[in-house]
Amino acid sequence: MQIKESSTVYDVCIVGSGAGGGMAAKTLAEAGAKVALLEAGPMFDSANGDMFKWPYQSPRRGANTHRPFGEFDAAYGGWEIEGEPYTRAAGTQFDWFRSRMLGGRTNHWGRISLRFGEKDFKRKSLDGLGDDWPISYADIKPYYDKVDKMIGVFGTNHDRSLGLDNEPDGYFLPPPKPRAYELLVKKSCDQLDIPVVPSRLSILTRPLGKRAACHYCSQCNRGCVTHSNFSSPSVLIPPAMDSGNVTLITNAMAREVLTNDEGLATGVSYVSKDDNMEYTIRAKTVVLAASACETSRLMLNSKSSRYPNGLGNSSGMVGKYLMDSTGGDLGGIFPQMMDGIPYNEDGVGGMHMYMPWWVDNQKAKLNFPRGYHIEIWGGRGMPSYGFLGGIHGYNSWFGEGGGGERSHEGGGYGQALKDDYRRYYGAMVGFSGRGEPVALESNYCEIDPNMVDKWGIPVLRFNYVWSDHEILQAKHMQDTFEEIIHTMGGKLLWNKAGADSNYGIHAPGRIIHEVGTARMGKDSKKAPVNEYCQSFDCKNLFVADGASFVSMADKNPTWTILALSLRTSEYIIDQKKKGNI
Amino acid sequence: MEKPKNGMDRRTSLKYMSGAAASLASLSWVACEAPEEAAEVSAHQHPTSEDLVLNDADQKLMEQQFFTEHEMQMVTVLGNLIIPADDRSGNASDAGVPEFIEFMMKDQPQHQTGMRGGLRWLDITSDKQFEKAFVDCSEQEQKKLLDQIAFPKQAKPEMSQGANFFNNFRDFVATGFFTSKLGIEDLKYMGNQANVWQGSPPEVLQRLGVSYDDVDGYEFA
Numbered sequence: 001m002q003i004k005e006s007s008t009v010y011d012v013c014i015v016g017s018g019a020g021g022g023m024a025a026k027t028l029a030e031a032g033a034k035v036a037l038l039e040a041g042p043m044f045d046s047a048n049g050d051m052f053k054w055p056y057q058s059p060r061r062g063a064n065t066h067r068p069f070g071e072f073d074a075a076y077g078g079w080e081i082e083g084e085p086y087t088r089a090a091g092t093q094f095d096w097f098r099s100r101m102l103g104g105r106t107n108h109w110g111r112i113s114l115r116f117g118e119k120d121f122k123r124k125s126l127d128g129l130g131d132d133w134p135i136s137y138a139d140i141k142p143y144y145d146k147v148d149k150m151i152g153v154f155g156t157n158h159d160r161s162l163g164l165d166n167e168p169d170g171y172f173l174p175p176p177k178p179r180a181y182e183l184l185v186k187k188s189c190d191q192l193d194i195p196v197v198p199s200r201l202s203i204l205t206r207p208l209g210k211r212a213a214c215h216y217c218s219q220c221n222r223g224c225v226t227h228s229n230f231s232s233p234s235v236l237i238p239p240a241m242d243s244g245n246v247t248l249i250t251n252a253m254a255r256e257v258l259t260n261d262e263g264l265a266t267g268v269s270y271v272s273k274d275d276n277m278e279y280t281i282r283a284k285t286v287v288l289a290a291s292a293c294e295t296s297r298l299m300l301n302s303k304s305s306r307y308p309n310g311l312g313n314s315s316g317m318v319g320k321y322l323m324d325s326t327g328g329d330l331g332g333i334f335p336q337m338m339d340g341i342p343y344n345e346d347g348v349g350g351m352h353m354y355m356p357w358w359v360d361n362q363k364a365k366l367n368f369p370r371g372y373h374i375e376i377w378g379g380r381g382m383p384s385y386g387f388l389g390g391i392h393g394y395n396s397w398f399g400e401g402g403g404g405e406r407s408h409e410g411g412g413y414g415q416a417l418k419d420d421y422r423r424y425y426g427a428m429v430g431f432s433g434r435g436e437p438v439a440l441e442s443n444y445c446e447i448d449p450n451m452v453d454k455w456g457i458p459v460l461r462f463n464y465v466w467s468d469h470e471i472l473q474a475k476h477m478q479d480t481f482e483e484i485i486h487t488m489g490g491k492l493l494w495n496k497a498g499a500d501s502n503y504g505i506h507a508p509g510r511i512i513h514e515v516g517t518a519r520m521g522k523d524s525k526k527a528p529v530n531e532y533c534q535s536f537d538c539k540n541l542f543v544a545d546g547a548s549f550v551s552m553a554d555k556n557p558t559w560t561i562l563a564l565s566l567r568t569s570e571y572i573i574d575q576k577k578k579g580n581i
Numbered sequence: 582m583e584k585p586k587n588g589m590d591r592r593t594s595l596k597y598m599s600g601a602a603a604s605l606a607s608l609s610w611v612a613c614e615a616p617e618e619a620a621e622v623s624a625h626q627h628p629t630s631e632d633l634v635l636n637d638a639d640q641k642l643m644e645q646q647f648f649t650e651h652e653m654q655m656v657t658v659l660g661n662l663i664i665p666a667d668d669r670s671g672n673a674s675d676a677g678v679p680e681f682i683e684f685m686m687k688d689q690p691q692h693q694t695g696m697r698g699g700l701r702w703l704d705i706t707s708d709k710q711f712e713k714a715f716v717d718c719s720e721q722e723q724k725k726l727l728d729q730i731a732f733p734k735q736a737k738p739e740m741s742q743g744a745n746f747f748n749n750f751r752d753f754v755a756t757g758f759f760t761s762k763l764g765i766e767d768l769k770y771m772g773n774q775a776n777v778w779q780g781s782p783p784e785v786l787q788r789l790g791v792s793y794d795d796v797d798g799y800e801f802a
Binding site: 347 | 633635684689724727733734748752755756773774778785786788789790796
């Protein structure tokens with residue numbers, strides 16, 4: 001088979017254009033490096049997204065026939081992609097969400113932009129589980145600061161009296177006022193000593209550069225036409241391209257990292273989805289930012305006589321310590337919100353208030369380590385596919401229910417039912433917990449010995465089982481959400497999850513916060529990369545996505561991926577200048 | 582893999598990139614403190630056609646027919662019994678519910694058996710009770726039958742399949758009606774447009790017994 005090799009030798013080849021790859025491309029290209037940026041999917045600009053589309057402009061009214069989060073969601077891809085399978089070891093679970101497009105999963109994410117706190121970098125020292133990071137909050141803080149200012153995030157520095165001492169200050173744009181129901185949540189949580197504070201989302205409430213401020217249509221996940229929220233193609237790729245130093249190659253599915261006799265990386269081979277041909281890019285430095293698991297898949301698939309276990313894997317730790325956030329949800333119906341007063345309640349594309357983890361596990365003698373934050377949802381959103389589905393389960397709860405001739409039981413039809421839809425619309429509020437798992441060596445991905453994808457690239461096999469740490473945390477979520485809903489005067493929209501379902505904890509991978517698999521460390525026998533995300537074995541190989549995470553924290557990973565990628569990129573520039581790589 | 586329907590125009594993307602990039606190169610924190618109202622307004626003039634948009638694959642589905650004429654009649658009658666017209670809005674047919682359900686049967690074929698079988702179940706039960714097809718019954722007879730399946734907790738055991746079918750059908754009608762233009766107006770949903778968010782209005786706050794005084798320590802946008 002003919003392999004087309006580029007004549008150019010790039011300074012850097014970056015695999016992946018999401019948060020990590022986008023930041024690396026921008027930083028390195030602006031510093032003058034010639035960058036080849038490989039992306040496995042097509043071009044995308046959210047200016048062409050489905051913002052402001054009405055459900056009736058689609059014959060399926062936005063149903064999720066082709067996209068897991070509905071037809072208008074910006075992410076191309078999902079948990080299953082034709083021709084790109086993965087497997088799971090017997091008795092284990094992992095659902096792997098991939099977004100094949102410029103910017104990857106930054107195009108539809110929740111924009112929840114939380115710094116990890118001081119404690120999050122030294123969990124082992126605090127509770128004996130997992131490992132400490134080789135860096136502290138002080139090491140990463142300057143990069144968080146730069147990310148805040150570069151990208152824009154609204155929020156507030158928390159009042160010290162709230163005791164939220166693991167939620168660092170930042171540089172925040174003013175947050176939007178809470179919605180009325182969010183104030184109701186706060187009022188009830190005040191009684192329960194659960195602090196409810198302005199959320200921290202990377203959505204502009206003030207213009208930033210030429211990016212307009214948010215226009216409050218609540219549709220961030222569809223891609224913002226005015227680039228008022230963060231996605232890599234909205235914020236990072238344009239300046240990278242404008243530097244004139246980036247060659248962007250889309251539909252390029254990376255196959256292997258190539259190495260020479262000295263064990264150094266020399267480039268990346270890929271298959272083009274456009275012409276199905278094989279190509280190689282030559283580069284002096286390789287940065288993997290393909291998503292944690294895709295990055296470790298690449299490392300494990302890059303075998304040679306020098307690297308029989310895969311590139312950068314002399315520790316045997318590539319693929320190990322895979323993590324996803326824990327997740328649990330519960331919703332309620334609130335009689336005081338029924339027959340709501342009409343107004344435009346859209347706001348930004350997400351919650352205006354939220355609850356960071358508020359408990360000291362040890363002081364409170366909780367039976368699980370680590371915590372979770374709580375996200376709030378509900379209200380008078382745009383009616384969409386599945387509108388008040390299952391109403392027969394609850395429309396008899398408050399006041400006249402049902403319809404027809406004779407019933408006050410749930411269900412019904414006719415005028416009374418039509419009125420019920422009107423009464424119940426906007427009367428729901430729900431809570432989602434997103435928490436920290438404990439990093440375990442036994443949770444990992446590896447190369448499946450028996451299966452390849454449609455291009456012949458060996459695929460991943462996942463091995464992931466929640467431990468009691470996570471399951472007991474999920475129970476705490478359910479109990480807490482129930483207490484909040486009852487304190488607010490509502491009824492549970494569905495039954496609280498019990499032991500039979502592991503308290504409703506979502507399968508690993510479902511929260512789409514995959515991190516770990518090429519963790520950083522001080523000891524090359526225990527970790528594949530050092531504190532600058534540089535391979536111990538192959539000094540011109542770096543990772544710049546969530547793969548380097550040592551632990552997950554009860555926070556979304558994106559802001560930390562961005563900060564670490566920036567730190568790694570500046571380190572690469574520094575090492576180049578010093579002639580070390 | 583699915584074919585993305587939007588946002589794939591390579592030339593447009595590249596054009597955007599070269600144009601918008603310059604502004605991002607020199608950010609300062611001060612710059613973003615100054616509101617630029619005029620610039621904002623022009624940036625938000627996004628065309629909002631309200632027409633149905635069909636790609637080739639959807640067009641093909643539209644051209645196929647799942648329901649028989651008789652089934653379509655049943656779907657229409659049932660839909661209008663579930664959502665009748667009143668002084669605020671029209672009925673399910675007015676909102677295009679039967680056409681929506683027809684499309685969903687082809688778009689998500691996993692619903693076909695339950696839908697077709699449920700409609701047949703209804704006709705057979707109607708024949709047993711009134712010796713005629715459901716659509717040939719009087720409205721009074723139709724409601725008499727619906728009363729036996731529309732309230733799942735009260736439905737007799739021998740009616741449980743009918744009750745389950747009706748729950749699913751009701752959900753289809755609700756989506757079809759309330760995601761239509763007519764249904765969205767009925768609900769008085771007022772969003773999906775550029776807005777300046779200034780919080781919830783006083784009457785809404787009052788109804789819930791809350792106040793922005795509860796968060797007066799914060800400076801909001």
